[in-house]
Amino acid sequence: MNTALSHDTILPNWLLRCAENQPNHLAAQCGPVRWSFTELLRQADHLAYQLAARGVSKESRVALLATNGLPFVVTVHALMRLGAILIPLNTRLTQQELAWQLSDVQATFLCSDQRYADIAQQLADEITPLAHVLITSDVQQDVLVADQTEGPVIALQETIHLDAVHSIMYTSGTTGHPKGVLITYGMLCWGALGSALTLGHYADDCWLACLPLFHVSGLTVLMRSVINGISVNLHEKFEPEAVNRAIFEERVTIISVVAVVLQRMLDALDASEAQGRYPATLRCVLLGGGPAPRPLLERCAAKNIPVVQTYGLTESCAQAVTLLPADALRKLGSAGKPLFPVQLRILTEDYQPVPPGEPGIIHLQGPTITPGYDHRPEATAHAFHNGWFTTGDLGYVDEEGYLYVLDRRTDLIISGGENVYPAEIEAVLMSHPEVEDAGVCGVDDSQWGQLPIAFVRLREGSSLTATELGPYVTQHLAHYKRPKAIYAVAQLPRNSAGKLLRRELPGLLPS
Amino acid sequence: MNTALSHDTILPNWLLRCAENQPNHLAAQCGPVRWSFTELLRQADHLAYQLAARGVSKESRVALLATNGLPFVVTVHALMRLGAILIPLNTRLTQQELAWQLSDVQATFLCSDQRYADIAQQLADEITPLAHVLITSDVQQDVLVADQTEGPVIALQETIHLDAVHSIMYTSGTTGHPKGVLITYGMLCWGALGSALTLGHYADDCWLACLPLFHVSGLTVLMRSVINGISVNLHEKFEPEAVNRAIFEERVTIISVVAVVLQRMLDALDASEAQGRYPATLRCVLLGGGPAPRPLLERCAAKNIPVVQTYGLTESCAQAVTLLPADALRKLGSAGKPLFPVQLRILTEDYQPVPPGEPGIIHLQGPTITPGYDHRPEATAHAFHNGWFTTGDLGYVDEEGYLYVLDRRTDLIISGGENVYPAEIEAVLMSHPEVEDAGVCGVDDSQWGQLPIAFVRLREGSSLTATELGPYVTQHLAHYKRPKAIYAVAQLPRNSAGKLLRRELPGLLPS
Known part of the structure; x- marks a missing residue:
């Protein structure tokens, strides 16, 4: 028989495809600025050419230190158009911690917005070879610019290879030393598609992002926007009143939150004139970051808020397991069932399967799981067993297949x-x-x-x-x-x- | 840097995943029979064990000669659980044509339903080595059975490799000799996901299939059901009144049609008491099989029927390019824009790009495109140029990127x-x-x-x-x-x- 050869899957660049297929569709809204996919592509391409002139090329390692905002978004897409690798930095780290990460990942460029320009310049002065690239706004041209120099004109990448590395994200470091998790285009793509199958996909979806874009939960919202062709409503920081206003006035349909954020949104909602109810347009409140407290879930149930609980980690490209609103109270404390492309197993320390109801270590497999840690073959080998990723988290699966996360194992x-x-x-x-x-x-x-x-x-x-x-x-x-x-x-x-x-x-x- | 190795993507078996995640969700309705995903899996697994006992195993080539119905659906899933390759046969072919295809594809098993039992047996008698397997209903056990013999107990496949061949479909033969098109799991998966992104994806979607399941347009409806986790409303043949009744009474949301089928549905609708209007639950009428006549589109527009035109072929796993209802009259005659994973180019005979507005040969690329023709390396080599598949169809793309199909090139x-x-x-x-x-x-x-x-x-x-x-x-x-x-x-x-x-x-x- 003929054998279909195994080959890397190639897709059109996601933003390019959105600009082709839905040129006038809202891509991103941030404060008063509203950009269509066409405009976002124009901004990204303009910046990509400037970054190329500064020397950024395919597989360059480019760190990004910026607050949630359009410079962050445009830089991410510009790097994708160049095939460069993004290293998003946690803006709350100390300078020492940032320097450690930049050296560890061997970044050669550090992009920053105006707000982080000073610390970025200090880091670039300290680390060799690391060049600082300031992303600012050229008001006259109404476009974001880098402090470019002359350079060769290059062709931008029109396609995406799913096996290629899109970004390297350092785990938040609650356990051991931070490690750089390789995030491939495939992980982002399968994660976005799996999420759409579980949550539903509507042409007029608008996803509000108020969690940091430098974490996987934030970055994946940007990627879902261009993969699924939907809008992002971007907030520079979390202000409960501003988020609530966007939900009421800007037709937000989905929002990613953690428990404390949701709690503050509800407090602000109760204090407002909306009589404690969100509009029906808000169809999904995606709640991550650990098990939700029962009183919060009950408070949401009383207000008919469609809370979708989720379990995931950087290594699983965020959302891996999801509990739909219909099961929220019936399966209290559960994280739900795995997304379409994700397989889930509970194993003992010796990698033996455990029966339903009994706790063990949560293992995951599928195209949303990282291929490993950057330049840490031992840590990578340690994290996988027969192709299954060991999350290190403890949990069990009930008779109906619902996952309950008991704890982070190292704790x-x-x-x-x-x-x-x-x-x-x-x-x-x-x-x-x-x-x-x-x-x-x-x-x-x-x-x-x-x-x-x-x-x-x-x-x-x-x-x-x-x-x-x-x-x-x-x-x-x-x-x-x-x-x-x-x-x-x-x-x-x-x-x-x-x-x-x-x-x-x-x-x-x-x- | 670490390089993410290129590897075949592995997913959970789609039906298994549906049965795990949505056990009680309606999988298939055919006449009075309504099966949940759990029941469909039970039927498929039962039949899979029986087929294994008859000797069907991984990569066995198993032809299927059956009318649209549950035996067809269950056989397809049973073969997937065994990793066997499906060859769906066109029931309208003469016995001579069927014999030619069975020999060409070197099938070793021929499954049939009761209706095609005689011709299947004659074919099996004629061709060596080809065994006939009759799929019938065991009323007592309420399960479909094959005329099994004793055999070893085997383990069913729990996963799917996207690079593996799912089926071989002979092109309808309007041009030259029929060729067996290799359809991989990946083609089906990317096609279903691309379709969901374009058409939207709702948890309560129900897709009516009245076109033959042995064609790619029918088979892909079955696959979208288990990939996207939605229901199929299956009709043994096209009866306009029965189809209209299902749309009104069984909450059909999507239907695949060709122009002549849609025309007859509208005629029946006008003759009924529904005053010529479908309910709003019918959100997508996917119209394939060539350009739609203007009067038909205008008739649909007047009735607010959401016609989605599409262009595709067996080699592109059906739907490759789609025109949404909003553009139906503005872009009359267009097939629309490519699905998320599909790239489209118009090239000359010498593979040079042509500018917008000028006709050339339609080329496609992406994970929904076949890797080639079964045991026909020359035909495969002839059909591809630099990784682009030559459809042989003539068309042009306008300034806004909309495809217009002019003609089948060979005509x-x-x-x-x-x-x-x-x-x-x-x-x-x-x-x-x-x-x-x-x-x-x-x-x-x-x-x-x-x-x-x-x-x-x-x-x-x-x-x-x-x-x-x-x-x-x-x-x-x-x-x-x-x-x-x-x-x-x-x-x-x-x-x-x-x-x-x-x-x-x-x-x-x-x-």
Whole structure:
């Protein structure tokens, strides 16, 4: 028989295709600026030629330090037109941390917007060879420009190879040293298509992005826009009133949030004149960044807000498992079922399958999973077993195939031989009406090995003390799971994606 | 840098994934029978084990001779669970033509339903080694069965390799000898996803299939069902009243049609009590099989019927280019713009690009395009140039990127050095209110090389004669394009997909 040869899949450049097929469709709105796909392509191509003149070429490693905004978006697309590799930097890192990442990834260019121009220039002065490229706006030409020099005229990439690396994203670093996760075009494409199949796809969809674009949850919104041909409503930062206004006035249909963001949106909604209801146009509130507290889900249910819970990580290109609104309360605490291209398995430490209901390590496989970590063959080899990616997270699948994420494995507390999952304790604490946020970690104990301790942020105006939560905890948790101590704190350490940084909890202990 | 290795993309088996993620969702409805994805999987797996017991295994070549119906659907899925290759046979072929295809493709099994049991058995008796497998219904177990023998218990395929061959479909044979087109899983998958992005994707979509499942336009409806997770409303044959009833009563949202089918649906609709309007739930009428006559499009526009025109061929896994309803009248005669994964180029005979507005040969590229013809390396090499597939069809792209298909290249009439496109003449004839159908071909002429002649089917009750169309044609066509003669006939030769068989037109000439 003839054998169909295995070959890399080639697609038209996504933005180019959108500009061809839907030239006048809204691509991105940011504040008062509204760009069609044609205009976004014009901006991206103009910048791409300038970057090429500065020396950026195919497979150049180009870091980007910029706030959420159109310069960020245009730079991402310009790099795709050049076939260069994007390294989006977390703007909240210290200069030292940024320098470490830039050296580790061996970036040769560092693009920044005006806001991060000084720190970017300092980094470029410090690291060799790293050139700073400032992206600014040329008001006269109404176009974004780089501080270009003369250079050869090059042809832009008209196609995309799904096996090629699109970007390298450093994991947020809650566990061990940060590693650069290779994100291929294929991961982004299959993720966007899988998301569209699960959430539905409507020609007039408009996705609001208020989470950082330098995280995978933000970057994937930009990519879904050009893959699925829909609009992005971009916010420079999260302001609950501004986000709510966009939902009411700018026909936002989908929004990506984490729990704390959603909570603040609802508080602002209740304080507004909208009588606590969003318009029916808002068809999907995609909630990531860890299990949602029950009271939040119930509050959303009472307001008919279509919350779609999701589990994913940088290595799975965000959304990998999704719980639809119809199951939100019936399967409380579940992250749902895998997207169309994703396969899910729960395995023991020895990679043996575990039956439904029993916890194990969550493994994922499929074209949305990273091929590995940049220049870390050992870490890559360690993360895969027979082609399955080991997330390091603990979870189980119920009889109906719904995933429950128990905990990030590296945060696991082992106490007297029993496994204690911080997330479980936090969920109990957060279900108390006076508790706004909670975090649990282990402390060493000579008798038991480890013991859990808890930190809570109480609701504003609450007269409760942390120790008064004791009886509530006793009521809900087996003895070995009860925190040895509970501390009230003003703020819990969460990263910009809303993920709890449990490693930092011990630093909150009263000295 | 690390290079992401090129590798075959692996997905969960589509039906399995639907049964896992949407177990109770309607998979297929055929007459009174309604099967969920769970039930369809149960049927497919049961049959797969029986086929395995008969000797069907991975990469076995299994032909299928069956009418549109559940046995057809279940056999297709059973073969996918075994990794066997499907060869769907056109039930309208003569026994001689079937024997030729079975030998050419070297099928070792021939599945049939009860209706085609006799001819299938005769073919199996005639061809060595070809075993007939009758698919019947076991009423007691409420399951489809094959006439199984004892055999080893095998493991079913849980995944799908996108580079693997799913089926081999013989081109309808309007041009030259039939060839077996390799259809990979990847072609089907990218086609379904590209279709969903263009048409939109709604959780409650239900696709009505009344075109033959043995053609690519029918088979792709079955695949879109399990890839996109939507329902199929299956009709054994096209009965306009039954199709209209399903649209009204069974919440059909999408239907695939050809012009003559749509025309008959509208006639039946006008004769019914529905006052000539379909319900708003019918959101997409996908019209393939050649350019649509203007009066039909205008009739649909007047009734607010959302006609989506499409161009495609077996080698492009059906739908490759699509015209959305908003553009239907503005871009009359256009097939629209390419789907998300498809690239389109118009090239000369020498593979040089032609500017917009100028006709050339339509070329396609992308993961929905066949890797080639089964055991015909020369035909495959001939069909591709630098990775672009030569459709052999003539067309042009306008300034806005809309494709206009002028004609099937092999039907081109060259008269006095001028190119004459039969489709253009047919479109003029069909725009006459008294003409129901038309076909044009060339006849040899000593002076001009070739001259066009035309055949028309007049509307029932029309008092017109064919020659009376002369002045109308003169009014609409340049002299060299005018048919030398016009003949009224009772029926034009169209294949089961509704495609005009121009090669057979000369046979209609009065002797």
